[in-house]
Amino acid sequence: MIKVNVDRLLTDLRELARIGATADGGVSRQALTAADIEARRWYQARIAEAGLEYVMDGAGNQSAILPSDPPSEKRILAGSHLDSVPNGGRYDGALGVLVALEALRALRDHGISPPVTLEAVNLTDEESAIMGLMGSKAVASQLTATDFERSRVDAAELDRRFSAIGITRETMLGAARDDVLAWVELHIEQGTRLENAGIDIGVVNAIVGIRSVHVTFRGEAAHAGTMPMDRRRDALWGAATFVLRAREHVMRHYSPGVCNVGIINAQPGAFNIVPAEVYCALEYRHGSDDEMDRMGADLYRLLDECASEHGLSVTYEETPPVIPATMSESVMRAIERGADTLGLSHERMLSFAGHDTQNMAKIAPAAMFFVPSVAGVSHNPNEFTRDADCVNGANLMLHTLLELMKEFA
Ligand SMILES: [Zn+2]
Incomplete structure (x- = not known):
């Protein structure tokens, strides 16, 4: 040979x-x-x-x-x-x-x-x-x-x-x-x-294709001491819930697809202020464009779900994808x-x-x-x-x- x-x-x-x-x-x-x-x-x-x-x-x-x-x-x-x-x-x-x-x-x-x-x-x-x-x-x-x-x-x-x-x-x-x-x-x-x-x-x-999404959760700034926990609209609580829930969801339903939140930025950003706004850089990858469509729809549904659980609004914007x-x-x-x-x-x-x-x-x-x-x-x-x-x-x-x-x- x-x-x-x-x-x-x-x-x-x-x-x-x-x-x-x-x-x-x-x-x-x-x-x-x-x-x-x-x-x-x-x-x-x-x-x-x-x-x-x-x-x-x-x-x-x-x-x-x-x-x-x-x-x-x-x-x-x-x-x-x-x-x-x-x-x-x-x-x-x-x-x-x-x-x-x-x-x-x-x-x-x-x-x-x-x-x-x-x-x-x-x-x-x-x-x-x-x-x-x-x-x-x-x-x-x-x-x-x-x-x-x-x-x-x-x-x-x-x-x-x-x-x-x-x-x-x-x-x-x-x-x-x-x-x-x-x-x-x-x-x-x-x-x-x-x-x-x-x-x-x-x-x-x-x-794999790659889709990158700019995500912003919006809640309300408040005194981190005096505002009761059950009344807070903490934008970071929404973002944190999303990050963990997205991990579980993608592993369970979209393997071998992957997702990542690579940037989290909380504003105004102080020890004593409940975060009013959180920016997240979300990315997800998969080998099938159809699966990416479903994955995206699911991740957006999760974003809405996590926002509403914490009394927040959420907006998201996709950048041009890699097919x-x-x-x-x-x-x-x-x-x-x-x-x-x-x-x-x-x-x-x-x-x-x-x-x-x-x-x-x-x-x-x-x-x-x-x-x-x-x-x-x-x-x-x-x-x-x-x-x-x-x-x-x-x-x-x-x-x-x-x-x-x-x-x-
Ligand atoms: Zn190389």
Whole structure:
């Protein structure tokens, strides 16, 4: 059975981890900063060394290309991102790019010329140093000129970073592709479900949608000593009741969906005043948009219920949602057939974090798979995935591409 070159893969992983390395074992490679640019040059050099073609598109996305014979316009893409959060880990994104490259090299080593052209891609700015999922947004026609104004760096810095790799806002906006037959991404799980269950591979069936809601409870300020407890309209009592009731309700009825209240702010805010107004930042996530509709309706009903129990009024306002991305059944099956060939155990699961795959799913059949993260640690220098799991992931990327070639050629 065809397998990847383990030494070459692990050497790559170790070498890449030196670029932007932090003293505590992590990496800082924010998009298009010096460290990220060094990693990009390193990737380009690995591609040249492997004798593969190299192309960078207008969004700065870098591809290693294994051309088909005869040449094909349409391509199967695999990849992830080499950029990192500040003081992040060595595996997030990086492993996904390296296994895609290694899969292409292994095919070449074995003299396999694919029936359809393959690309191993490093997508630009996944981790939001500039805007997040930028390279995949550009490829999937999700980018508009106004997005640059909402960038996390100022206009001059944005243009400086673009010019450092020879791209511009215009080339970025012109980077949409219509030649993608299928997309697959390997990523570390960044959670503990695989480790806890002793399963090798998580096949992602959807990337969750996210809805964020500004909630305000309004009661009445009062003297915290003289106002009898049973007469108080304490806005924080309403908010507190809601937080606990929402937790129970979501766990009981919407698992594996999740909800969170991440900000609570009580006004006027003093030891001796009953809170008159409480602001809460509510967020909930689920893999199904229909379930999110029901979840939202239930949470709003709970808000009304908690407010009325404490004599309060409540208002809520949703911000623009992130829609859940459903993964392609045919790509998921290709991953599962690959895992079966390799004898790797697998289970379908939701991704609770955002990934470039959610954009790629807008232009092509797409799916992604997870390998275990030790203790679920991620976006942290202690992020760790065992060598054996990295190798499993690389072999599965190789065999997924073999399956996809059969299906899409
Ligand atoms: Zn990532």
